[in-house]
Amino acid sequence: MYVIIRSQNPLLIGELMKLNAPKKIVWLIALIVGLLGIILTIFSLVPGLSFVLVAVAWLLLILATYLKGL
Numbered sequence: 001m002y003v004i005i006r007s008q009n010p011l012l013i014g015e016l017m018k019l020n021a022p023k024k025i026v027w028l029i030a031l032i033v034g035l036l037g038i039i040l041t042i043f044s045l046v047p048g049l050s051f052v053l054v055a056v057a058w059l060l061l062i063l064a065t066y067l068k069g070l
Contacts, residue, residue, distance in 0.1 A: 029060065036053055
């Protein structure tokens with residue numbers, strides 16, 4: 001999949017950014033970690049850990065999209 005970057009900078013016009021779909025196992029791990037963070041938030045079990053878990057899940061998905069083979 002290719003996404004064209006639109007920019008006012010003439011050096012970036014027409015550059016292509018290659019994005020990759022995350023593998024199913026990475027997606028499932030991120031889903032489980034994110035849901036665990038949301039559940040911890042709802043029940044107020046460990047307030048600081050819930051935010052960290054959701055942030056780690058999002059970071060994992062972002063890295064899996066940008067890095068090939070993850």
